[in-house]
Amino acid sequence: MTNICPSWHKYSIAHGCEQLAETPNPNLFETLVDAIISQQISVKAADAIMARLRAAVNGVLITPEALLLLDDDALRAVGLSPQKIRYMHDLTERVSSGQLNLEQLSELDDVQKSLTIHPKDNYEGLHEK
DSSP: OTTTOHHHHHHHHHTTOHHHHHOOOSOHHHHHHHHHHHTTSOHHHHHHHHHHHHHHTTTSOOOHHHHHTOOHHHHHHTTOOHHHHHHHHHHHHHHHHTSSOGGGGGGSOHHHHHHHHSOGGGGGGGGOO
C-alpha cells in the first residue's frame, strides 16, 4: 500500500503503523470476518468486537471451525448485529463446505472474485424488506 500511495506511507510512518499496513493477516478467513465486523462502525468499535470474538474462541485464530462452535447468542454477546451474524454464518458455511476456497482467491482477478463470493443465485437476499 505504501508504494502505491505516498500519502499513506507518510501517514503510516507518522502514526507508527507502517508495519501493520505492510503485513496483512495471513489468515484470510479472519481477515474477512474482520471486514464484516468493521462495516459501517468505528475502528474502535470494530477492534473491541474483534477482541471479544477472539476471547470467545479462546484467543486462537478465528477460523470457520471456531465460529461453528459459537451460537447466535454468543455472537450477539460479542457485539454482532443480527445481519452481521447472518453474514458470518454465510461465510462460515461457504468456506466449511468448500463452496468458497480461500486459498484459490489470490489466483482470481477481481471480477472472478466477485462472482465467486457473490454468486448470482444468492442475490435474492439483497432486496429483502
